[in-house]
Amino acid sequence: MAIDLSQFSELQKHSKASFNNHKKMVKQMMVGKVVRCELCGQPLTLYTPEKSEHSGIRCDKGCTDVALDFC
């Protein structure tokens, strides 16, 4: 699949911003704060690698499904 370079840098910008946003969400959840899904308003669940093979942040409905890398 060919990707337009301008599109690609747009994508990178976007993923960097959401990466920082996700890190913030993880921090909040780790201190026990409830973070809600932007779409359905359900509380998000943090899945750590110990809890789940697919670590990430997910809501019950599945509209938020963020894969995270815990390094």
Ligand SMILES: [Zn+2]
């Ligand atoms: Zn949701």
